[in-house]
Amino acid sequence: MKNPETFDHRPDPELGKALRAALERSDTSAFVARVMASYDRALEQATVPTWEVLASWFRPGVAAAIVALIAGFLFGRVVLSGGDTASIEMAMAPAEGSGGGGGLTALVTAPDPPDASVVFTSLVESR
Amino acid sequence: MERYAAQARRVARAVLGDPDDADDAAQDGFLSALVKLAQYDSRRPFGPWLMRIVANAATDRRRRRNVRRAEPLDPSLVGGGPRPDAAAVQSELGDRLRAALAELPERRRTAVVLFDVEGYSHAEIAGILRIPEGTVRSEVFHGRRRLRALLEDWKEQGK
Numbered sequence: 001m002k003n004p005e006t007f008d009h010r011p012d013p014e015l016g017k018a019l020r021a022a023l024e025r026s027d028t029s030a031f032v033a034r035v036m037a038s039y040d041r042a043l044e045q046a047t048v049p050t051w052e053v054l055a056s057w058f059r060p061g062v063a064a065a066i067v068a069l070i071a072g073f074l075f076g077r078v079v080l081s082g083g084d085t086a087s088i089e090m091a092m093a094p095a096e097g098s099g100g101g102g103g104l105t106a107l108v109t110a111p112d113p114p115d116a117s118v119v120f121t122s123l124v125e126s127r
Numbered sequence: 128m129e130r131y132a133a134q135a136r137r138v139a140r141a142v143l144g145d146p147d148d149a150d151d152a153a154q155d156g157f158l159s160a161l162v163k164l165a166q167y168d169s170r171r172p173f174g175p176w177l178m179r180i181v182a183n184a185a186t187d188r189r190r191r192r193n194v195r196r197a198e199p200l201d202p203s204l205v206g207g208g209p210r211p212d213a214a215a216v217q218s219e220l221g222d223r224l225r226a227a228l229a230e231l232p233e234r235r236r237t238a239v240v241l242f243d244v245e246g247y248s249h250a251e252i253a254g255i256l257r258i259p260e261g262t263v264r265s266e267v268f269h270g271r272r273r274l275r276a277l278l279e280d281w282k283e284q285g286k
Contacts, residue, residue, distance in 0.1 A: 008271075009249070009264070015271065016243035018278055022221035022228075023137040023240065025146055032132050034150075035157045042158060 078117045128157060131174065134245055135181045141240035142185035143192075144229050152188040156181030175247060179255040182237060189233070220281055227277045231270050238263055239270035 025031070135156055140149035160167075160180045167176055228236045234256060241247045241255060242263075249267070253260040 008268075011243045011246055012271065012275070015274055015278060016246075018220060018224055019228075019240060019244045019274070020137065022224040023140045023244065024133065025136055025140075025150070028129070028132050028136075031136065031150060031153070032129055035128065035132075035154045038154060039158060039161060 131177055132157075134174070135177065137244060138178055138181050138237065138240060139185040141228060141237050141244075142182060142233055143189055144225065148188060148192060149185065152185035153181055155188065156184035159184060172251070174245075175251040175255050178241065178245070178247070179257075182255055186233070223277055223281065224274065227274055231273060234258070235266045235270040238266040239274065242267045243271070 132153070135153040136146075136149055139152040139156065140146055143149045143152055156177070160177050163180070167173070228240075231239070237256060238252055241252045242249070247255065249260050249263045252263045252267075256263065258266075
């Protein structure tokens, strides 16, 4: 043991050993296991579950598919329904009247936006 | 983590006294260190960086000591200690040292433990406790005086 009144700049091994014994707990591995379990729990809480990520992708996908289905249904209905050609022709009248065979040009240059069915019909007919 | 677990627990116990509170604080320190690991500068020694986090966690816990109680360790995981007779003698000295440590101001007892038990330099302790190096020297000196006197008494009693 060193002189208690000495201003010593080196560690005191005897005092250090006694203090270590006084402060030590023997169950280090149990403590480590506890900390790691706690860390794993914290990680689980901090991580977004995979299904939530997939669900977040799924919702806009479903919405887009529904919109596409509705659009496809409406388009198919317009194209395939033979009895409705009169209404299509009526709708196309402004475009046809502006320049005969230049239907597409008329559609593009018309001051008012054309009806969607007119656009589809003109595309189909041009083929 | 195995390497620093015992050290972190001792430092936390030096701050808090209560072993269960100390384990909670050491655990807080480790978790905090794992979160902040990206901030660690690998050119500097790891021990002082970790001990600063642990000491801060222990100080924080001391401030809010009664808010949350310690999560008990699984008894099946706890290892055996020394023989009962040796344990009794060791325990008596340990009790005295812990009581003496508790009488010291927190910064003083932490400085003594970091210096004499954990072997950190004055400069490293200054970094851990965020105090000037000269203050560390003074704290260690005054802390040791009380503890050494107690240890001398113990030896004179022939224990």
